[in-house]
Amino acid sequence: MRLTSSLGRKYVMALSGVLLLGFVVAHLAGNLLVFAGPEALNAYAKKLRLLGPGLWAARLGLLGLAAVHVVTSIQLAIENRRARPQPYAVVRHSASTLAGRTMVLSGLLVLAYLVYHLAHFTWQTAHPAVAHLTDSSGRHDVYRMVVLSFQQPAIVLAYVLGVGLVGLHLSHGIGSSCQTLGVTNERVVEAVRRAGRLIAWALFLGYAAIPAAVLLGVVA
Amino acid sequence: MNLSLVVWRQKGAQTPGRFERYEAKDVSPDLSFLELLDVVNEGLITQGIEPIAFDHDCREGICGSCAMMINGLAHGPQPAVATCQLYLRHFKDGETITIEPWRAKPFPILRDLVVDRSAFDRIIQAGGYVSVNTGEAPEANSIPVPKKDADMAMDAAACIGCGACVAACPNASAMLFVAAKVAHLGRLPQGRVEAKQRVDQMVDAMDREGFGNCTNHYECMDACPKAIHVKAIAFMNREYRFPRRKPGT
Ligand code: HEM
Ligand code: FES
Numbered sequence: 001m002r003l004t005s006s007l008g009r010k011y012v013m014a015l016s017g018v019l020l021l022g023f024v025v026a027h028l029a030g031n032l033l034v035f036a037g038p039e040a041l042n043a044y045a046k047k048l049r050l051l052g053p054g055l056w057a058a059r060l061g062l063l064g065l066a067a068v069h070v071v072t073s074i075q076l077a078i079e080n081r082r083a084r085p086q087p088y089a090v091v092r093h094s095a096s097t098l099a100g101r102t103m104v105l106s107g108l109l110v111l112a113y114l115v116y117h118l119a120h121f122t123w124q125t126a127h128p129a130v131a132h133l134t135d136s137s138g139r140h141d142v143y144r145m146v147v148l149s150f151q152q153p154a155i156v157l158a159y160v161l162g163v164g165l166v167g168l169h170l171s172h173g174i175g176s177s178c179q180t181l182g183v184t185n186e187r188v189v190e191a192v193r194r195a196g197r198l199i200a201w202a203l204f205l206g207y208a209a210i211p212a213a214v215l216l217g218v219v220a
Numbered sequence: 221m222n223l224s225l226v227v228w229r230q231k232g233a234q235t236p237g238r239f240e241r242y243e244a245k246d247v248s249p250d251l252s253f254l255e256l257l258d259v260v261n262e263g264l265i266t267q268g269i270e271p272i273a274f275d276h277d278c279r280e281g282i283c284g285s286c287a288m289m290i291n292g293l294a295h296g297p298q299p300a301v302a303t304c305q306l307y308l309r310h311f312k313d314g315e316t317i318t319i320e321p322w323r324a325k326p327f328p329i330l331r332d333l334v335v336d337r338s339a340f341d342r343i344i345q346a347g348g349y350v351s352v353n354t355g356e357a358p359e360a361n362s363i364p365v366p367k368k369d370a371d372m373a374m375d376a377a378a379c380i381g382c383g384a385c386v387a388a389c390p391n392a393s394a395m396l397f398v399a400a401k402v403a404h405l406g407r408l409p410q411g412r413v414e415a416k417q418r419v420d421q422m423v424d425a426m427d428r429e430g431f432g433n434c435t436n437h438y439e440c441m442d443a444c445p446k447a448i449h450v451k452a453i454a455f456m457n458r459e460y461r462f463p464r465r466k467p468g469t
Contacts, residue, residue: 001420001460001461002420005423005424005427006393006423006426006427006431006433006434007423007456007457007460008460009433010433010434010457011457011461076433076435079432079433080390080391080392080393080432080433080435082325082430082432083324083325083326083391083392083393083430083431083432084323084324084325084391084392084432085325086323087323088289088292088320088323089228089239089318089320090289090291090292090318090320091292092291092292092293093390093439094293094439094442094443095437095438095439095441095442096390096437096438096439097437100435100436100437101390101437103435172436175436176435176436179436179450179453179454179457180434180436180457181457182454182455182456182457182458182459182461183454184451184454185451185454186449186451189449189450189451189454
């Protein structure tokens with residue numbers, strides 16, 4: 001198998017996509033600690049920061065995966081455009097979905113959101129007023145940063161749009177990666193597509209639950 | 221019934237084309253779509269207009285010639301039929317029907333609705349065959365073929381190479397065509413011998429021709445006049461990565 005062929009690069013897309021999906025799931029699991037209260041979330045954040053080299057290895061790994069995923073996707077998308085230089089006058093779709101046809105767009109918007117998201121919570125440059133607080137045990141107060149952030153409607157809007165785009169991307173991506181990796185067959189292919197959409201919705205709702213809870217005052 | 225046709229007219233590969241409108245008056249709903257074009261062409265000839273060029277041969281859904289995009293759908297709106305098996309009763313009286321050629325860089329337009337599909341032939345030449353000598357037919361029970369393998373091979377062998385998969389794919393990818401050949405040959409004992417080199421060479425040939433890359437939209441499966449399933453694509457994806465496989469898996 002050559003990784004530079006069309007099929008090879010599809011494998012690269014699917015594998016990097018699935019590994020990034022792994023991060024999206026793990027990250028949600030960590031974030032949901034906000035429902036367990038300030039102690040749990042701040043202790044978890046501190047533990048992550050104490051990983052030191054491990055944290056950097058994970059960050060570099062994710063950066064590498066994202067770079068491979070984005071560069072390959074753009075290359076494939078350019079080739080796909082070139083394969084049909086003249087579009088049809090009448091375009092009708094029967095099997096494809098909007099999510100599937102807008103993977104490059106949703107991907108690039110996710111990328112843009114990601115930069116803002118890192119500036120917000122990781123580099124803490126986007127909203128410095130809420131970022132540099134410490135809790136009673138002298139730890140970085142991640143909990144208050146989250147709560148104070150999500151009391152601002154503009155931040156909530158950007159966040160929900162961002163995770164919504166991730167959900168849209170994954171609603172095609174999860175089922176698609178199963179087909180690319182060859183784990184589907186006639187019996188399951190439709191079920192895999194539906195399961196992918198379901199998981200994407202679940203991830204979106206999981207992430208969106210956090211600002212919703214803050215706005216509703218459940219988390220304060 | 222009356223129909224308005226908006227048809228792509230293009231004199232040759234290098235000349236620019238455009239749409240022309242033709243009226244088909246008082247045609248029988250029992251005409252096939254190709255017969256409709258025949259009727260329209262007879263009218264054009266009497267008016268001294270060059271008839272619409274389109275490919276056709278068997279007119280019974282087995283040769284794969286009758287390539288055309290009808291209202292944005294390859295082989296028209298009926299599932300699992302080629303244009304030659306599509307009838308006017310599937311259209312509404314007074315409807316406007318837009319007819320375009322397959323659009324893909326590897327399928328250059330020769331004239332009107334006729335495209336050059338020899339890219340498919342070159343993919344077949346790259347590995348879509350079995351070259352081992354199998355001798356005489358063996359005793360029927362000496363080489364058992366699991367039912368799963370026989371089923372997929374037979375389903376995939378229904379491919380008539382019409383190119384609808386490419387035409388319908390938003391990326392103009394030839395995955396379903398190539399996968400059908402890989403599955404048809406690779407799941408039977410005779411074809412197994414060359415399975416690895418076949419999938420490698422056919423994928424290379426597909427890439428050389430400039431087809432797009434599959435993004436699993438599955439438009440191809442809906443467009444295929446033989447309803448070939450995208451399970452063949454999953455099989456090719458497996459075959460490309462793990463060319464060794466046990467029969468029946
Ligand atoms: C949170 C980050 C991301 C995750 C979890 C993710 C996940 C995935 C998954 C699982 C697939 C399916 C692979 C396949 O079809 O086999 C995919 C495809 C794709 N991704 Fe992403 N992705 C992410 C970010 C991005 C970004 C930033 C881009 C930027 C361009 C992008 C562009 C694409 C494209 C164009 C495809 C379709 C490729 C194809 O089907 O050939 N993705 N992604
Ligand atoms: S003319 Fe042979 S398949 Fe339609």
